[in-house]
Amino acid sequence: MRCAWQVLLLVAAGCIAGCIARHPVSESDLQRWWYLDTVAWNDAEPMTPTLGERTLPASWTLRYQASLLRSTISILRAGDRLKTGAEAIEIGVSPEYAEGTVRIIGRARAAIEDLSAFAEPSGTTDRKNWAAAMARALAAAEHVVRVSTPEERPDGAEGDEETTGLAAGTMLELVLGYLNERADGRLLGEMDAASAARLREVLARAILHLGFDLAGKADPPELPPEIIAAMQKAPQTEALEKTLPETLLTHFQKAPPSDPATGSGARLRAALKWAPKVLEVIEALVRQWDRMESVAFEFRRAGEEPLVAVTLNVAPGREIRLENLFIMQPTIVLRGTTRIVVQAKAPETGEVVVLFEPAADAAGGIDSGSAEVRFEGLGYALVRLLALPLADAALREIRVAKASEEGQKMLGVTLVMEATDQRGDPRRVIVFQDVRRKRITRDPFAVRIQTERLEQVFNYVTPHVRFSYMRTKEPSRP
Numbered sequence: 232m233r234c235a236w237q238v239l240l241l242v243a244a245g246c247i248a249g250c251i252a253r254h255p256v257s258e259s260d261l262q263r264w265w266y267l268d269t270v271a272w273n274d275a276e277p278m279t280p281t282l283g284e285r286t287l288p289a290s291w292t293l294r295y296q297a298s299l300l301r302s303t304i305s306i307l308r309a310g311d312r313l314k315t316g317a318e319a320i321e322i323g324v325s326p327e328y329a330e331g332t333v334r335i336i337g338r339a340r341a342a343i344e345d346l347s348a349f350a351e352p353s354g355t356t357d358r359k360n361w362a363a364a365m366a367r368a369l370a371a372a373e374h375v376v377r378v379s380t381p382e383e384r385p386d387g388a389e390g391d392e393e394t395t396g397l398a399a400g401t402m403l404e405l406v407l408g409y410l411n412e413r414a415d416g417r418l419l420g421e422m423d424a425a426s427a428a429r430l431r432e433v434l435a436r437a438i439l440h441l442g443f444d445l446a447g448k449a450d451p452p453e454l455p456p457e458i459i460a461a462m463q464k465a466p467q468t469e470a471l472e473k474t475l476p477e478t479l480l481t482h483f484q485k486a487p488p489s490d491p492a493t494g495s496g497a498r499l500r501a502a503l504k505w506a507p508k509v510l511e512v513i514e515a516l517v518r519q520w521d522r523m524e525s526v527a528f529e530f531r532r533a534g535e536e537p538l539v540a541v542t543l544n545v546a547p548g549r550e551i552r553l554e555n556l557f558i559m560q561p562t563i564v565l566r567g568t569t570r571i572v573v574q575a576k577a578p579e580t581g582e583v584v585v586l587f588e589p590a591a592d593a594a595g596g597i598d599s600g601s602a603e604v605r606f607e608g609l610g611y612a613l614v615r616l617l618a619l620p621l622a623d624a625a626l627r628e629i630r631v632a633k634a635s636e637e638g639q640k641m642l643g644v645t646l647v648m649e650a651t652d653q654r655g656d657p658r659r660v661i662v663f664q665d666v667r668r669k670r671i672t673r674d675p676f677a678v679r680i681q682t683e684r685l686e687q688v689f690n691y692v693t694p695h696v697r698f699s700y701m702r703t704k705e706p707s708r709p
Contacts, residue, residue, distance in 0.1 A: 251619065254697045264692050265647055265658045267628050268584045272572050275531035275538050280408030287313070287408040288320045291528040295520065295546075296323030303328075329520035335375055336517065340510040342368040346441055358483060362476035365442045370471040372434035373462045407437055435459050448486040505575075505583065508556070515553055522549040539573045542590055543600075562605045563626060569600035583631040602626040604648055619691050619698050624648035624659050640667045656694035664688040 280287040296302040302325035309322045324332075345364040436455050443450035457478065465471050516526065527542040543565055545551050551565040570590035577584045587602040606614075606621045615621045628647040635641070642665040649657040666686040685704040690697055 252699045254699065256692060256695055256697050260697075261658060261660075261692070261694055264645075264660045264662070267647065268574070268577055268582075268586070268630070271533055272531065272538060272540060275533040278530040278532040278537055280530060285314075286316045288317055289530045290319040292319070292321040292525060293324050293527070294321065294525040295523055296325050299325045299327050301325075324520065326521055329517050331378065333514055333517050335378065336510050336514045338371045338374060340507045340514065342371040342438075343510070344507045346438070346445065358480060359476070361442070361446055362479040362483065363472070365438065365479050366472045366475040368438045368442070369435060369458065369462060369475055370468045372438060373431070373465065373471060374468045375434065376431040376462075377468065407433060431462060432459055435462060443483070443486060444489050446483070447489055448483060449489045451482050451486055454482045511556060512553065515556065516543070516551065519551050522546055522551055533574070534578070536574065536576050536578070539575075541571045541573070542568065543571070544568045545600075561611065562607050564603045564605055565600070566603075567600035569602050571602075577630075580630075580632065585629040585631075587626050587628065603651070604646065620693065621691065622650040622653050622659065624650045624657070641665070658694055660690075660692035662688075662690040662692070 277289050279289050302323045305323035309320050439450045524544040529540045531538045553563040568590045572586040574584040589600040604626045605623045630645040632643040644663045646661040648659045687702045689700045
C-alpha cells in the first residue's frame, strides 16, 4: 500500500531516535498472542452458491493451459456445464485469457469500491455522487458482458479488445454467487433460472439492488428492464456514465425506503468492504499465471458461516509473490502446493481468519508447499539493522479485525509466524493496529468525511521481547 513505505521510514527513524519501546514477554503472554484458530475444514459441510434459482459448483479448478485454442474449448465447455448445475468445474486458462481476466477483474474491483462507499449508514453521500457511482458500476458491468459474451455485442460496440473475458465472466459469476450466499439469498433471490443465465441481467440487477439498498431505498421493479435495455443499446460502454445518472436519480426520488427484512443486510455490507481486497489478491495471482500449475476454489459451511479454501499449486522451481496489498505488509512468497482457508467471521472473535497449510500435490505428496514471510527492501533492512530482529518466517495465519464506533474506525492485522533459520523458539507475531477518528464537514455543495486523528501501532513479538512503535498524526490547524 502507498503509505507502507512512509510508515517503514518512520519506524526506522524511530529506531534511530530510540522510540522503539521494549517490553518483556512471558510464556503466558506469548500463548495469548501466538495461537492458531481451529477452522474445522474437514468437518465442514459442502456449500453450494446460488444465483437466483441457479446453483453454482462448490468446487472450481483453473489449470494452466499453454494453448489458446484448447483453453477456449475448455472455457466454452465449462460454460455449458455451469448452466447444467455441475458440482465441479475445471477450466484450462491460457496466458492470453489470464491477461484479459486481469483487466476485467480490475474494472470489477473499481466498481465494487465505488459501491462500497455507500455502505456507510450515515446517509451523508450526495445523491448526484451516488447516481454517478452507480452509472460507473453499470458501465463496468456492461464492459464485462461484452468481452465475456461477444455474441451479445450490438452493432457499433467496441470490438478492438480480445474476447478474453470468458474466464473472467465465469469467475465473476462465482463471486456474485458467494455474495448472494452472504446476503442469505436476498441479493438475487427473485431471479428465475432463465434470467440468472444471462450475465448482463445478473450484474445489472445485483448492482441496482445493492446500490438502492445501501442508499436506504428499495429498487423499483420497473427500473431493471429499463436499465438493462439501455446497457444493451449503448454504442460505447462509457456513454452509460453520461446517460444513466438522470434516470437513476428520477427513480431514486420516487423509491420508497428499503425494508430491513428484505434488504441485503449488514452481512453483505461487510462483504462489500473486503470484496475489493479479495479481487486485488486474485488479480495479483492471475498476473503471475505463468508460474502456476493450477488454483482451486472450494466452498464449505461451518455452522452459519461460509468457508473458502484456495489451493495454489505453484510450478516446480517457481514462486508466487504477493506484495504491497496491505499497510506495512512484508512480501509473502508461496511455493509448492499450499491450501489457504478463509473464514469470513470467526465464531468467538468475529475476525477474518486466513490459515496457511501445506497440501498434497498433484502426485499425492504431502507437505510440498510453503508460505513464507520475507522482510525485503531498504525500509525493512533499516529497521532490522537499527532495532528489530526481524526474521523471515513461515506464515501460519493472518487475522484481521475491524470495529467502528461513532466517528471512529479501527483495524487490526495479526500475522502468526514461525521463524526460519533461527535457533530456539521460532514463534513470532506481528500486530499492526490503525485507528482513525473522523468528523463530518459540510459546505453548500458537498458533504465530506475527514480524518481528524490517526493512530498507528506496530508490535513485533518474539518469545522474550515485544518491540512496540506508535505513530500519531493530527491535521495541522490554521
